[in-house]
Amino acid sequence: MTNAPAAARRSHIRTHHGDSFDDPYEWLREKDSPEVVAHLEAENAYTDTATAHLADLRETIFQEIKGRVQETDLSVPSRRGDWWYYSRSEEGSQYGIHCRAAAAPDDWTPPTLEPGVPVPGEEILLDGNVEAEGHEFFSLGSFDVSDDATRLLWAPDYDGDELYTIRVRDLTTGETLADEIPRTGGGFFTPDGTAIVYTTRDDAWRPDTLWLHRLGTPVDEDVKLFHEPDERFWLGAGITRSRRYLVIGVGSSITSEEYLVDLHGDITAEPQLVWPRVEGVEYEVDHAVVDGEDRLVILHNQDALDFELVSVAASDPQGERRVIMAHEPGRRILGVDCFRDFGVVGYRSEGLERIGLLDYTTDAVEELGFDEPLFSAGPAGNPEWHSPFLRLSYTSFVTPATVYDLDLETSELVLRKQQPVLGGYEPSEYGQERRWAEAADGTLVPISLVWKRSFGDPGAGLRPVHLYGYGSYEHSIDPGFSVARLSELDRGVVFAVAHVRGGGEMGRGWYEDGKLQHKRNTFTDFVACAEHLIATGVTSAERMVAEGGSAGGLLMGAVANLAPSTFAGILASVPFVDALTSMLDPSLPLTVIEWDEWGDPLHDAEVYFYMKSYTPYENIRSDAAYPKILAMTSINDTRVLYVEPAKWVAALRHAGAQDVLLKCEMAAGHGGVSGRYNAWRERSFELAWMLDALGLA
Template sequence: MLRMTTPPVAKRIPFTRSFHGDDVVDDYAWLADRENPDTIPYLTAENAYTEQATAHLAGLRETLFDEIKRRTQETDLSVPSRKGDWWHYSRTEEGKQYAIHCRLRAEPGVTTPPETKDGTPLPGEEVVLDENALAGDEAFLSLGAFDISPDDRLLAYSTDFAGDERFTLRIRDLGTGKDLADEVPNTSYGTAWSADGTELFYLTVDDAWRPHRVWRHTVGTPADQDTIVFEEPDERFWVGVGLSRSEAYVIIQASSKTTSEVRVLDAAAATGEPRLIAPRRDGVEYSVDHQAAGPNRPERFLVLHNDGAENFTLATAPIDAPAEWTPLIPHDPAVRLADVDAFAGHVVVHLRKDGLTGLRVLTEGEPDRDLTFPEAVYTVEPAGNPDYGTTLFRLHYTSLVTPDSVYDCDLATGELTLRKQQPVLGGYEPDAYEQFREWATAPDGTKVPISIVARKDTPRDGSAPCLLYGYGAYEISIDPWFSVARLSLLDRGFVFAVAHVRGGGELGRHWYDDGKLLRKKNTFTDFIAAAHRVVEAGWTSTERLVARGGSAGGLLMGAIANMAPEAFRAIVADVPFVDALTSILDPSLPLTVTEWEEWGDPLHDPEAYAYIRSYAPYDNVEARPYPALLVLAGLNDTRVLYHEPAKWVAKLRAAGANDVLLRTEMGAGHSGPSGRYDAWREAAFATAFIIDVAGAAPA
């Protein structure tokens, strides 16, 4: 249990917000001002208080960190992927925080990747980029771009040393290993090379940190001479840029939450003008890949779209008439088509069916082939595949009990070859664990899937502690995944469960639509129903149930804390989006305008205002019993600004919630610490809290 000392008290300075006839007093609005002389001292005091209140867990945290470290093969090497004349891979070294990116000359005709058993450097390798050397003494490092030119001469890469996702773009000569003078500050994710490697396309952002401009940079020239290739004026739309898998086209995509529009530019004529595929129409989303001519087909675009097809359909379009779409895979209301990869001789479609991910191979003149896997609950997804001419398809496979496994699929036969499975040191035995699928019933009668994993010897009489995880937004699916850190919970008798609530995409587009806008509360009631179900089924008891979620899942955590605090012993909220109404009312903030199609527009729509007001966690804090709370934040977070969790904690304390802890990473952003050892310590901190409040037994 927590050993509570005297918590910090945030001063109260009333600030009145008035919209649509509603006057709301916010006592902690001042925390949004990072330059306020009291803001950083308050966050620092909260960190000190949290450290003091959990000091009795210091030994357990160290034990958990050691368990993660002992189970991890620290010196390791990814399975090399071939592209052209090179094998590309990354490796890690014991004691170093970050990856080292490498390449190795490939022998002609060899498709089997080099052996990588012990993780040591491969003979003859070239180091392309060592993130450890880049980081130096910096406490944080994140790469935004890592893009090798089609002729293998140059590397475009970008770095962020604060966690605020503001990247500086540079170009490295791979022949010399030296960076060129080219440097572009304040760029976003996404780059694309011209066919000859002389032009580089990149993105910049507006004041709300929305990627809105595509630029063309000529290698060897100053950045102030770069040219704007495309600019998106509509604040609902984000812009992305990349190469088609064939590397024949630069693809520029503008997308809102409900509508998209694509332009293409011949990569061999990179100074030309982008060409529109099809003009945007409200509610129609589409994406494009390119496939060169084959023995029995013309050159074509592949268009994945939802025009008249809720779960999307795949079409083809002529190069000279790209708005004319001919169905290739008809719409199936039971199958959500998620993405498509075009290769010289095949097409691979990523899909979702029955709540699980899948892959379908399309070969000219042959029946479509769905790849099959043995487990009842699993995740399968593409893994790289940079070579357009390959006859092998690289994929990742994992489940709640199966470590991440890298396979090559022979596209002609469907045969799978295991190239590597994530090592789990210390004698991990998958057969000691079981995974299950449960179903909860939501208040409106909807069946909500729950994925569960536990040791086989875990009792099913309600006595086991349980961690229930949830997200539920943006059509993002929380598919089953293996976690080394999770073993520390399972081996202490925990049940781990994922509630696949509405707002995610696990059961198709309707599952997302039923958990957004004026149906957002379904996300919260689904999770509460899942909490009741794991108790009713004997997996745990209310007194030993801990909930966890982050970002939009942190909004979920805040909502359930208000709606059903009695259902949980504790809640862990990572970078939680808890001051949702205030943020969505401010169009100057990052993400706000683009997300009105996700949450509603409370600034202009009174109905949306009233609905968000009714569930926003910060606005609905009251004097009621709350479960114990651990709230994790990042000072440099540009997605959920640090002051949202800080204000929430202050208001909870003022309402009498005493078992509340706030921990702010003072040198990181939305994703927390960047180095792997730092991330393991962060995982150990939260896991120790969970073990303590749930009263788990020793491992």
């Protein structure tokens, strides 16, 4: 096999707080440099050569995934106004097709759609395959139909940089209107359908300005509705389900503020502040009508670590608060959706998502029950202010994605559809359970396990293990089904999730204990989970691979340095492995916003030295025997720049790591390649590499 690419080392001194660091691979940041492009292409060629022996296995896994998916399929229609809206896929096509069909008056039972059978009266609103023609990458951002059902708004991205061009089509004539708004963060129609509300980004890729575009007028005449000057805050907007208010929200990782515009009046009027911004206080607002009075239902964490739910008069948002769900430590309230006659509250208890129905009259919340010990459930596809059904999504590690409609009159859960899994999948053949690992400080860290029962229960004999982790932004890795995962479970692999601190599985305190100056807990928790699986006889270091992406890629890089001998292989997707360099440069996309998550090393020496103690790139060890490492990245990623894994791989090789690969997509963004077949092939590549590291290739 040819030698691995060796990136040139060129001195680049970075000095902060009296500390100097020579970064010899910083030159790889010049994305448009022919030398950098040539290096990335050389890395790809080397990875192709190094993994050529896995070509047959990759193809086998791809065919397994493809063979389990009903390629010609339809979603469950969702009613909005006089139409049923749904999407469908066709065998051989990469992208979804967005459609609608007329609904009969007062009929809320969605039509049963048969794959491959023409839908009576179907209108194709947007065919992603047509939109993607001639482009290596295609992603659909915004997709909206006006309330009167006569206009379509859609916003494609053809580069992966998450900048979208808004376009509009007249659905009565099929004509694409002249209104085209480039380089936006996305948008939506106003309720009357005559205008579009959209966001634009600043030079750091931060959504910072909200605009109003009236159809048929030049873009340069658009009205600025709101601007957020603070570089730590992102801006977003939406319309309440009641269609009464435009909600403008700005927020950082730890602070938020919201404004309302009453759409019964002038949308360009001065927005009304709900609650003044207070550092460290987050809140979100929805609109309800209770006994004829307009009320705002507000979720907040002021003096309530795991959040509290209150309501206030819409006419006086800063007036008297009525408590609906008081703060309860360990029960993290996640959100609220308001409908005409009731609310839906999402919360987390004992590490799992819960759903409760809110009675506006009594403020009582009734929890919906499900049978499995590990599951994920939540409201989905409920655009209407009033409906006799509540649409719910449900899944677990062994139960495919399922759609229910809750009959609000009878409380019956009506099964609408379960994701078909071809090839004779039987959920009872697979097991799932939760175990607990003890961290170094005595904290118990949950681990979710999934396995195929025919290979025996975990702990009955050493098994290959695929351990996944994330652990940042209070993001929880909840139970969910994966068709691709079956290809490893059916080969005897136990899939495990380490629910480490920094995530949100165990409440807000779990997140707080894994961020800023507590970030190392995320890494040591993951190692503790791996060591627990070894100590309890589930696996051995030679039979375990680890995986994480983005901030989870930072976790992978840190774990590689902390415990390189604990894993046979580490897969790091779009990994945030040069975190300190990024957090020191406020000109980079997202950096200033991210200071609330990681700390500000530019202005705070304590944060600087703490980050330097764990950031993967700066802590690569020359005395360690690193496991096999595969880093996946994309050249147009605006969240974690390709240069981070490129530098990390170069430095690992220079330190003596023997089996390190970099795969860089040359036409994609943070989410990787576009198109379902391309995504399946990319996942087949990753799974084949992991199976090889486990000795199962």
